[in-house]
Amino acid sequence: MAAAWAQNIWLAPQEHDVASIGAAASILRGLQRNWGAYLPDHVRRATLIEARLPPLKPKPLVFPQAAPTAHLGAWTLLGARRLLASPTQSSPWINGQPLFVEDRAGPPSRAYLKLWEILALLGTWPQPGERCLDLGASPGGWTYALAGLGAAVVAVDKAPLDPAVAGMKGVTLRQESAFGIDPAAEPPVDWLFSDVIAYPARMLTLVRAWIDTGRARNVVCTLKFQGPTDHEAAEAFAAIAGGRVRHLFHNKHELTFSWEGK
Numbered sequence: 001m002a003a004a005w006a007q008n009i010w011l012a013p014q015e016h017d018v019a020s021i022g023a024a025a026s027i028l029r030g031l032q033r034n035w036g037a038y039l040p041d042h043v044r045r046a047t048l049i050e051a052r053l054p055p056l057k058p059k060p061l062v063f064p065q066a067a068p069t070a071h072l073g074a075w076t077l078l079g080a081r082r083l084l085a086s087p088t089q090s091s092p093w094i095n096g097q098p099l100f101v102e103d104r105a106g107p108p109s110r111a112y113l114k115l116w117e118i119l120a121l122l123g124t125w126p127q128p129g130e131r132c133l134d135l136g137a138s139p140g141g142w143t144y145a146l147a148g149l150g151a152a153v154v155a156v157d158k159a160p161l162d163p164a165v166a167g168m169k170g171v172t173l174r175q176e177s178a179f180g181i182d183p184a185a186e187p188p189v190d191w192l193f194s195d196v197i198a199y200p201a202r203m204l205t206l207v208r209a210w211i212d213t214g215r216a217r218n219v220v221c222t223l224k225f226q227g228p229t230d231h232e233a234a235e236a237f238a239a240i241a242g243g244r245v246r247h248l249f250h251n252k253h254e255l256t257f258s259w260e261g262k
Contacts (some may be wrong), residue, residue: 004234004245004255008096010074010086021045031087034072034165042077049077060099063116064149065094066123068132090244092121096125099250106148108162111141111195114250114251118220118258121210121246126151126191133216135178135206136196140165146193147171156181179206183215194221200233211240211259219243219259229253 003009018024024121028035032108033054039046052138058068072092093099098117119125126132128150131133137143137155146153147168155161156174164171172208192210196203200223210216223245234255238245 005247007075007091007247007249008093009090011088011090013084013086015078016083016085020082021048022052024049024077024083027083028053028073028075028085031085032071032073034070036072036074036089038063038074038076038094038095040076042080043143045080047075056094057095058099059142061116062101063120064125065120067098067120070130093249096222106164107141107144108139108165109141110147114222114248114256115142115145115193115195117248117250118256119247122258122260123246124218125149130190131187132191132193133186135181135192135194135221136198137161138172142193142195143167143171146191152190166178180246183213186215188215188217190217192216192219195234196222197226198222199226200224200230200237204233204236207237207257207259208240211261214261215262219257221257223255223257225253225255 016027034056035053037046039052058122072089073085073087074089078084117257126146126149130151132146132153133152134143134146134153134155136157138157143153143155143161144165147170153170154174155238156176156178157178158175161173165171172217203221203223207219208222223237234245237243240259243257245255245257248256
């Protein structure tokens, strides 16, 4: 599993001795234009360096919108005269932190933000009329976001949905256990979503059943670790062909798995 817990990986780090603020800025400008600063220390000096670089003011995404594709590097100061810089990084966002124009009125919880984040990273999301199954849906944060895209959402949870979400166009509630559903007996879905609170090993069995039966074209689910991290289960998820496990900015002690079928 390739550093699933890393929010942002610096892919080509290099160290430089810098005699002055101007020298540090000159090195960075010579490598490329767009830089995001990571400033855990030497903040005043780093801020002065940052002021000499081309301004970088990313606009918050208005979902649905894919993550930015502009080239972006990262830098920091290891000491007052020691620069660490990487012209490339794994995240499309500064320090791996996405910015969204948030919906503070509609969703019953803030869980929708991690859904937005993974779909923005994937660069794809449910289209109007596509069929989504949202397992462990209550109170309805993910269902709200999916229905807002125009998708047909079957929300599965023993608990009820927030009334405003339950009344949205295209939303159907099945008050039953997500683990009691037999994928082989279900019609195919374009997207299988799950934010169920369950042990990762149990979630792994569920996800494999949906993939193996060919009933889900795309899968997005959260791996929630209750107590110690189950690294074995996380590695098993990462080993699924076509899948990826990553720690999102909006994840807590959890990972997000995504899978796209052929």
